[in-house]
Amino acid sequence: MDYKKLAEILFPDIKEDIAYYENEFPERKLPAGAKVTRLAPSPTGFIHLGNLYGAFVDERLAHQSGGVFMLRIEDTDEKRKVEGSVEIIISSLKYFGLNFDEGALLEGEKGSYGPYYQSNRGKIYQCVAKYLVEQGKAYPCFCTEGELEEIRKQQTEENVNPGYYGKWAKYRNLTLEEVQAHIDNNEEFVIRFRSEGTEEGTFEIEDAIRGRLSMHENFQDVVILKTNGIPTYHFAHVVDDHFMRVTHVVRGEEWLSTLPIHHDIFTTIGWELPVYCHTAHLMKMDEGAKRKLSKRKDPELGLGFYMELGYHPAAVREYLLTILNSNYEEWRMQNPDSPIEEFEFTLEKMSNSGALFDLDKLNNISKDVLLKIPAEDIYEFLLSWAEGHKTEIVNILKGNREEVIKLLSVGRSGDKPRKDLMYCSQIFEFISYYFDEYFEITDSYPENINKEEAEKLLKLYFDSYDHNDDQVQWFEKIRMIAQENGYAAKPKDYKKNPDMYKGHVGDVSSVVRLAVVGRSTSPDIWELQQIMGEEKVKSRIKKAMGN
């Protein structure tokens, strides 16, 4: 068979050869050990935690080594394409502090290894497919759906491996004349890879996360170009990661099962394989069992979830590192104030058996992270979140800047700082009592205090209220009111002799707290009153007194 002629018949318009592209996309000039990584999402409009998890690995590998972190858009599936997806991908990753050096960026494509949209790389795939045909390593296949169906049926009957291979690959050995006749007959065709692998064969490969793997080799004549000339994932992956000079392919473990195909294509062409890093699925605990995070069931899978609720990117980054590298938490304990970039991220410390995602843990980490961020910065973050996600509070935040910063600061210093703040929507909720239009009494008085009694206590509080009292004087007054009305001055006195009292001083301050902030728990009430100002405090007490 004259393969060269076959290649000419199939790809008459492809003039460039592989050498041309080798020259066009030369080895990168980077420092020794520099890693080139890529995020290769499909533009479906949905960007999820798994993407971020993988992107984090890519970014760290590249930037820790002086390499390149690139964005390639895998847009070969017209049907799944969603307008605006690329913007969503880039802006979401940017939100979490991940910035690309090269690729399909907002300001246009950047770098000399493009195009970075697969839909614009048709000629490159076809050139490599043509090369494979010339070498007798790929061929046109005219199999119709019906014929494929027939093959499947037979294979089931004979109880053999399904697929297109060996004797089942009916178009594998056509003569040039036969090919020409099918083409003259206007029949559609795909290009299949001619695998030399066997069903029994195995090969070994090193995965940077999973270690040495022994796998069955590929023996299927997989499709590399579809009828419309568009490459399959397998082929595009090999061609792109080779010509973009990617050194490390970080992708989800769902690709592990097709790794033999990629290995087969790479070695057949004679290209060096990248280092594969197959990351574990993100899992969550659900009713006592671990399961994969699901798009349908788990809103926390989408990155939009974190942006809408206003999680601080530093908190999400911090949390992700704890699930990415098993030694991270220990490092953090030893280096509480170091920037995250100083931690040396390694592939060896990644889990290969499912990374457990836990929203409660993220929230806890978020509390610690926010504690280290100055209240002024939290205010700015809250404001910018509100501008995007809760515009109705922008004006009140702007109009009360000083007060909001003070509210955010209460109780955050000292040995046992309060950890009240987690994410913007919760933070606003937490301080919302300050604003009259959001203030409401959400909890009820302690059980031992009825409405009448509460109103009596509040009246006494109101009458004795002096906004200039310091914290000690203020508390002394509360204690007096308690004592004079049958409440123990100290909770422990009450515990000892509960029958002697109506309650204790804490119950009295609870009543005050409810009247002033509407909740039974809050930071120090005296401090809050100082921030709120005399007028607001008095009017709230009056209101709670019933007049």
Ligand code: GLU
């Ligand atoms: N487009 C593929 C995906 O979104 C990329 C996988 C890869 O990183 O190679 O799953």
